[in-house]
Amino acid sequence: MPSIKHEALRCLKCKNAQCAAHCPVSTPIPQVTELFLNGEIKQAGEMLFLNNPLSAVTSIICPHERNCNGHCVLGIKGTPIEFFRIEEYISRFYLETMEIPHIEKNGIKVAVAGAGPAGITMSILLLLRGYDVTLFEAQDNVGGVLRYGIPPFRLPRDLLDMYKGILLRLGGHFRPNTRLGSNIMIDDLFPDGYKAVFVSTGTGRPNKLGLLGETLGHVHFAVDYLKTPEAFALGHKVAVIGAGNVAIDAARTAIRRGHSHVTILHFMGEEDMTANRDEVEMAEIDGVEFVHYAQAVRILEDGVRCVRVNRIVDEEGKVSFEEDYSDTFVVPADSVIIAIGQGPGADIRSSGVKLTGRGLFEVNEWGETDTPGVFAAGDIVSGPKTVVDAVAFTKKVFTKMEEYLQNNA
Ligand SMILES: Cc1cc2nc3c(=O)[nH]c(=O)nc-3n(C[C@H](O)[C@H](O)[C@H](O)COP(=O)(O)OP(=O)(O)OC[C@H]3O[C@@H](n4cnc5c(N)ncnc54)[C@H](O)[C@@H]3O)c2cc1C
Numbered sequence: 001m002p003s004i005k006h007e008a009l010r011c012l013k014c015k016n017a018q019c020a021a022h023c024p025v026s027t028p029i030p031q032v033t034e035l036f037l038n039g040e041i042k043q044a045g046e047m048l049f050l051n052n053p054l055s056a057v058t059s060i061i062c063p064h065e066r067n068c069n070g071h072c073v074l075g076i077k078g079t080p081i082e083f084f085r086i087e088e089y090i091s092r093f094y095l096e097t098m099e100i101p102h103i104e105k106n107g108i109k110v111a112v113a114g115a116g117p118a119g120i121t122m123s124i125l126l127l128l129r130g131y132d133v134t135l136f137e138a139q140d141n142v143g144g145v146l147r148y149g150i151p152p153f154r155l156p157r158d159l160l161d162m163y164k165g166i167l168l169r170l171g172g173h174f175r176p177n178t179r180l181g182s183n184i185m186i187d188d189l190f191p192d193g194y195k196a197v198f199v200s201t202g203t204g205r206p207n208k209l210g211l212l213g214e215t216l217g218h219v220h221f222a223v224d225y226l227k228t229p230e231a232f233a234l235g236h237k238v239a240v241i242g243a244g245n246v247a248i249d250a251a252r253t254a255i256r257r258g259h260s261h262v263t264i265l266h267f268m269g270e271e272d273m274t275a276n277r278d279e280v281e282m283a284e285i286d287g288v289e290f291v292h293y294a295q296a297v298r299i300l301e302d303g304v305r306c307v308r309v310n311r312i313v314d315e316e317g318k319v320s321f322e323e324d325y326s327d328t329f330v331v332p333a334d335s336v337i338i339a340i341g342q343g344p345g346a347d348i349r350s351s352g353v354k355l356t357g358r359g360l361f362e363v364n365e366w367g368e369t370d371t372p373g374v375f376a377a378g379d380i381v382s383g384p385k386t387v388v389d390a391v392a393f394t395k396k397v398f399t400k401m402e403e404y405l406q407n408n409a
Pocket of ligand 1: 063138144226385
């Protein structure tokens with residue numbers, strides 16, 4: 001693998017940089033690379049952090065092939081720059097050496113619900129502007145899916161500890177194990193002096209298959225499993241139902257925890273899987289077996305009954321899938337993990353804020369809900385997406401929220 005300096009030297013520093021244009025947070029890639037090559041790593045780190053406080057995370061887990069890396073001009077005829085490796089190095093260095101600036105406090109209280117990527121981003125942006133932030137989190141630590149979903153072999157946990165340290169050093173208050181909407185309601189916050197509330201509680205509730213057998217003792221949901229894999233006794237053979245990144249993370253975690261035979265089954269073909277191509281490839285390398293075109297129809301004590309699915313492409317190229325009920329088979333399993341998507345939790349949905357048909361928070365393009373002073377961003381607004389998308393929209397909401405706070409506090 002070429003060194004990061006070598007990668008930076010290859011960068012053409014394009015005026016109309018397509019890498020930056022295709023980054024959801026418009027990372028100033030040529031400028032950061034220039035600073036890095038001039039030996040100004042702190043300035044490069046600050047530029048990255050102020051543009052995207054989570055650059056240390058997104059540099060590792062973004063789908064780079066869809067964003068910066070996939071649009072580097074050098075990739076047209078050769079090998080695109082791996083800027084994300086340069087960014088990872090600079091961003092971690094910046095977090096490790098970050099000096100907290102003196103910030104004049106403005107005394108305006110803001111509540112943030114949910115300490116995932118959106119909540120961390122909003123809290124940092126508010127704290128840097130002098131607001132008095134209290135971050136309410138249902139779990140015992142910050143990170144959201146970054147800590148309680150994405151496995152540590154993909155994202156080191158010490159990064160998240162550094163973010164917690166920064167939030168506290170910036171003067172933020174953290175209320176762990178506090179689920180907004182269970183006893184403390186959004187309405188309770190305003191009488192205590194909070195001038196605005198930002199909701200970023202994500203989509204942590206797993207979707208059900210709705211099949212017989214789903215409540216049996218050897219059946220689990222992937223997002224529950226990934227929270228604390230050590231709590232689960234899965235046996236030797238594990239079947240994972242799903243075709244996305246969550247299914248892949250569950251399967252790769254199960255393999256690492258010694259469950260010797262892990263199978264991912266789903267109704268589509270390999271080319272239709274929603275998981276990133278490189279994640280699928282890594283799962284194959286790890287030894288995960290894939291059963292494509294298998295529609296689960298019942299969960300048994302010792303496996304998953306499936307029917308074969310045919311892939312049909314019509315004249316316009318539209319793809320559909322049709323079960324062939326004459327062709328059934330069983331994928332043997334001691335345990336079954338279900339990974340077919342997530343939705344918002346029930347608690348925060350009863351907040352009185354207007355919801356969409358999918359139970360997500362309904363907001364305008366600036367993240368404003370129908371309740372004055374209540375804003376939202378991240379997966380609770382978009383449904384399951386990516387970290388960088390959560391950061392990008394949170395940044396936009398921040399500008400509106402600041403305007404609101406300046407006019408109403
Ligand atoms: C297993 C898995 C792997 C993924 N892999 C990737 C990847 O590789 N790259 C990528 O870009 N994206 C990935 N994603 C998607 C990405 O993690 C999400 O898009 C992102 O975390 C959304 O951020 P968020 O802040 O909106 O929500 P979350 O990360 O879900 O954070 C929400 C937080 O709110 C807390 N909360 C919930 N309810 C309450 C309440 N009532 N009161 C207080 N707190 C509450 C939760 O405990 C959680 O900490 C993955 C998702 C999963 C599940």
